[in-house]
Every structure is written in C-alpha cells, then in structure tokens.
Amino acid sequence: MSTQDTSKAIPLAFAHEQSPVRLLELPPSLVSLIENSTFKGSSPILKIKASTPIPTDGSAAPNHPPPFAVLTTATETFSIRSVHSSNSIFILKPAMIPTLSSSQEDQDSDTEMSDFKIPSPLKPGVLVTSTCASHLELIPSKPDTELLLHSLLTEYISPAHTLQRLSEAPTKTQLVKDTPVSDAEFTQGWIDASCFEIDGHAVRLTPASCLQLFKTIINIMYAVAGSESQWRNEGIGMDEVMDAIKEDGELDEWPTDALRAVVRGSWELKKDLDGSLGYSFNAPHAARWVGKHVLIANPxxxxxxxxxxxxxxxxxxxxxxxxxxxxxxxxxxxxxxxxxxxxxxxxxxxxxxxxxxxxxxxxxxxxxxxxxxx
Structure with a gap:
C-alpha cells in the first residue's frame, strides 16, 4: 500500500486519440512585434512562404541547405527549422479524471479483481491531448534578395533585343507573393537588381545596360540642369528627372520604367520635411553603385x-x-x-x-x- 499522500495529487490521463499539433517557438523580436501590435489594436501580417533555393553562379555557395519554408513579417524573414528533442512536450487541457478511492485501492491490492465494477469517482485533473517530440524554431534570416531576383528574372539588354518567352515571365505581384522574403526586403532587392515591368511582366536590366543608361542620364542632367542645382543638393522628384530625360530625347526608345529603375538604384532617396520623397545625386552612393555594376557585368x-x-x-x-x-x-x-x-x-x-x-x-x-x- 502506498505511503504517499495522494490527497493533493493532480490526476493525469492520456487521450486515446491525440490531436496532431506543431509548436512554434517565437524569437523575442517577433513576440515583441505581436504584443505591441495587439496593444495598439492592429495585428501584424505574418506570411509563411515556401523557400526557393538560390541558384548560384559559382561565385557564392551557401553554407547550409535552404529551409523548407520561411515566415515573414513586413520587414523581417525567419527560416523555419524543425527541432527534435529526447523529451516529449505534453499539450494538456482540464478534464474530470476517474480516480480510485482508498477502498478500491485496498481491494485491488489485497484481492483478485471482482466480477463487478464499482463506479470510480471523478476528480479535476488534466488530459494529455497531444504529445510533441519536436517543435518548429524560427531563426532570423538575411536573404540576398538581389541575388535571388538575378537568378529568377529574364535580362533586358536594350530595346533592339527581342525578349524570348516574355509571356512566361512572372508579374511583380506574383514575385512578391512567392519570393521567400519580407515585403521590405523584396522592395529593396527589386531596386538593387534594377528590376522593372514590361507589358506586365517582370524583367531586370543587365549590369552593362545599367552602366550605359547611368552615364547618359547623368550627362542629360548636367546639360539640362547644370551642376549646382537642386537635383544634386536637395533632391527632386522622379517625375522631374523623367521630364528632363524626355526633353533631351536620346533615350526615347527605352522603357520609362527601365530608366526609373536606374535612377532608383544609382541616386539617393531623400525625404523632405513635408514627407515627400525626392532623389538626389549623391556622389559616394553613385560611385559604389557603378563599381558594383562593373564587377557584376564581368563576373x-x-x-x-x-x-x-x-x-x-x-x-x-x-x-x-x-x-x-x-x-x-x-x-x-x-x-x-x-x-x-x-x-x-x-x-x-x-x-x-x-x-x-x-x-x-x-x-x-x-x-x-x-x-x-x-
């Protein structure tokens, strides 16, 4: 007969049919985002996307195999990894558990089981509804969106070159949905890779084309606006830049969005006091952008x-x-x-x-x- 005091024990039972459950361990930054958003009354948008391995051109090789899926917030990307443990995790819920009274325990220990059953009293306890031997872990990830878009999109060389199978190219909306990165990271990668849409399909400028357009656009701005004007110091709107290019006429055959892509990448985006956005030609920024494209054009x-x-x-x-x-x-x-x-x-x-x-x-x-x- 047991000498332990069972009067304060909590009965534990296992459900015959357990519900499949996968637990997700959240990093502190994501917990803070959810808690703060809930406090403000608006929930953050979280997305789970299938991971696409980044094909490399031999210049960069991943250290680890790509995850099967990622979770993204508006600005961050987390790889989802399955973690196995030797210790099981129990998912519990309150339940009334049948228990044996003292007289029943004595009877079971001293005599053989009788042909009739005495109803067991119910006691508040917990029921194991699921057993988890593994859980999902979120690991902060810094995907190279520029390199990913380089591998996914068709190159646009010039208006004189016909694009093959353009109708099979994805739209920008499809890319945002399917690319395993956050929306903010996609936006920056779209700029860094000099991407644009033509006839509703996403393509990217070749590095050599970017360099050609950059030199022509800068020469046009010097010819139209001079060297000490607002375009270099305070910044001007994209429409004003495009008006100057249109007035010159040298780049009329190029898609307008292709020209915008070069300006977005090689110029610096500025925010005015009134909240409006403008572009200014920042020499250090432009020098780095050109140097990078010289390297990419000659891999x-x-x-x-x-x-x-x-x-x-x-x-x-x-x-x-x-x-x-x-x-x-x-x-x-x-x-x-x-x-x-x-x-x-x-x-x-x-x-x-x-x-x-x-x-x-x-x-x-x-x-x-x-x-x-x-």
Missing part, C-alpha cells in the same frame, strides 16, 4: 587593381573620380595576394576575406619555433 573576369580602377573611372561622372576606392565595394569582390580583383557576391566575399586574414596568422607552434631561433 568571370580577373582585373588588376589599376585596370579595374580605370574601367570604374570610365563609367562614373567626373565628380566621382576622386572617390574611387576598393574599400567602398566590400562584399562584392575578392583580391588575391597578387592584387587580382574578381567579382564575388555576398557571404562568399566575407568568407574569402576571413580566410585570407586567417592564412596570414601563424599557428602557435610556428610562432613558438620562431621565438626559439632568436
């Missing part, structure tokens, strides 16, 4: 440092020439010990830089041996 080319700087200088405006420094292109290139510059995108550049730095460090036993020789 397989090995430049000497001086050769690359000359090509870079040829594609920027005169007031950017003194700003050209490889340091402003960190993340888009690697440079060998011999000074050879090659394009490489994103995390691969960081890994290459880290590897180069670590190779310069001597191992502890090499330092020890060098010390002994002194």
């Amino acid at each position: 397989d080319k090995s430049f000497t440092e001086s050769e690359f700087l000359n090509v870079w200088k040829d594609n920027v405006s005169a007031d950017c020439a003194d700003l050209l420094d490889l340091k402003i292109l960190d993340g888009f290139y690697t440079q060998s010990a011999l000074g050879v510059v090659r394009y490489v995108h994103g995390s691969a550049a960081a890994e290459a830089s880290s590897s180069a730095a670590s190779s310069k460090k001597k191992k502890w036993h090499e330092k020890f041996a060098a010390g002994k020789k002194r």
Whole structure:
C-alpha cells in the first residue's frame, strides 16, 4: 500500500486519440512585434512562404541547405527549422479524471479483481491531448534578395533585343507573393537588381545596360540642369528627372520604367520635411553603385587593381573620380595576394576575406619555433 499522500495529487490521463499539433517557438523580436501590435489594436501580417533555393553562379555557395519554408513579417524573414528533442512536450487541457478511492485501492491490492465494477469517482485533473517530440524554431534570416531576383528574372539588354518567352515571365505581384522574403526586403532587392515591368511582366536590366543608361542620364542632367542645382543638393522628384530625360530625347526608345529603375538604384532617396520623397545625386552612393555594376557585368573576369580602377573611372561622372576606392565595394569582390580583383557576391566575399586574414596568422607552434631561433 502506498505511503504517499495522494490527497493533493493532480490526476493525469492520456487521450486515446491525440490531436496532431506543431509548436512554434517565437524569437523575442517577433513576440515583441505581436504584443505591441495587439496593444495598439492592429495585428501584424505574418506570411509563411515556401523557400526557393538560390541558384548560384559559382561565385557564392551557401553554407547550409535552404529551409523548407520561411515566415515573414513586413520587414523581417525567419527560416523555419524543425527541432527534435529526447523529451516529449505534453499539450494538456482540464478534464474530470476517474480516480480510485482508498477502498478500491485496498481491494485491488489485497484481492483478485471482482466480477463487478464499482463506479470510480471523478476528480479535476488534466488530459494529455497531444504529445510533441519536436517543435518548429524560427531563426532570423538575411536573404540576398538581389541575388535571388538575378537568378529568377529574364535580362533586358536594350530595346533592339527581342525578349524570348516574355509571356512566361512572372508579374511583380506574383514575385512578391512567392519570393521567400519580407515585403521590405523584396522592395529593396527589386531596386538593387534594377528590376522593372514590361507589358506586365517582370524583367531586370543587365549590369552593362545599367552602366550605359547611368552615364547618359547623368550627362542629360548636367546639360539640362547644370551642376549646382537642386537635383544634386536637395533632391527632386522622379517625375522631374523623367521630364528632363524626355526633353533631351536620346533615350526615347527605352522603357520609362527601365530608366526609373536606374535612377532608383544609382541616386539617393531623400525625404523632405513635408514627407515627400525626392532623389538626389549623391556622389559616394553613385560611385559604389557603378563599381558594383562593373564587377557584376564581368563576373568571370580577373582585373588588376589599376585596370579595374580605370574601367570604374570610365563609367562614373567626373565628380566621382576622386572617390574611387576598393574599400567602398566590400562584399562584392575578392583580391588575391597578387592584387587580382574578381567579382564575388555576398557571404562568399566575407568568407574569402576571413580566410585570407586567417592564412596570414601563424599557428602557435610556428610562432613558438620562431621565438626559439632568436
């Protein structure tokens, strides 16, 4: 007979048919977003999207396999990962549980089971409705939306080149829905990849076309508005930029949205005190944008440092020439010990830089041996 006091025990029972449940562990930033939004009376929009592996061109290789799905907020993306545990998690709900009275316990322990059953009293307890041996974990992710759109979209070279199978290209709305990134990250990636729509289908400008259009647009702005006007200092609206381009007429054959895509990427967006948005030509921003596109336009080319700087200088405006420094292109290139510059995108550049730095460090036993020789 048990000597434990069972008067304060909570009865526990397992349901014969358990409901399938997957628990989702939320990171602190997402919990805060939900709580603050609920307090303000508006719930955040959360989306679960299938993950699309990013095809690489050999310049960047993912360290980890892509997740099967991601969860996005308006501004952030989280990879969803299944985590298995040796300890099961029970999902409980209150229930009245049949229990044995003291007399029944004595009878069961001292005598054989009788042919008749005494009704068991009910006691408040908990019922296990589901057992979870794994749960879902959200991991903050920084997807390279620009590289993803580069791999998904057809290149637009020029009005003289016919686009093949344009009707099969997705719309921008479809891309926003299907691309596994947040809406804010998609918007920035759309700008960075110089994307636009033509006949309702999404395409992207080739890097070489971007450089060509950039030089022409800047020359037009200098010719129409001069060097010390509002377009360089305070910023002007996109429509004013497009009016100047239209007045010049040199780029009339190009789609207007293609020209807008170049301005959005190479100019700096400014917000005025009245809340209106304008674009200003910021020389450091433009220099970095041009340098990046020179590298992307030559993904397989090995430049000497001086050769690359000359090509870079040829594609920027005169007031950017003194700003050209490889340091402003960190993340888009690697440079060998011999000074050879090659394009490489994103995390691969960081890994290459880290590897180069670590190779310069001597191992502890090499330092020890060098010390002994002194």
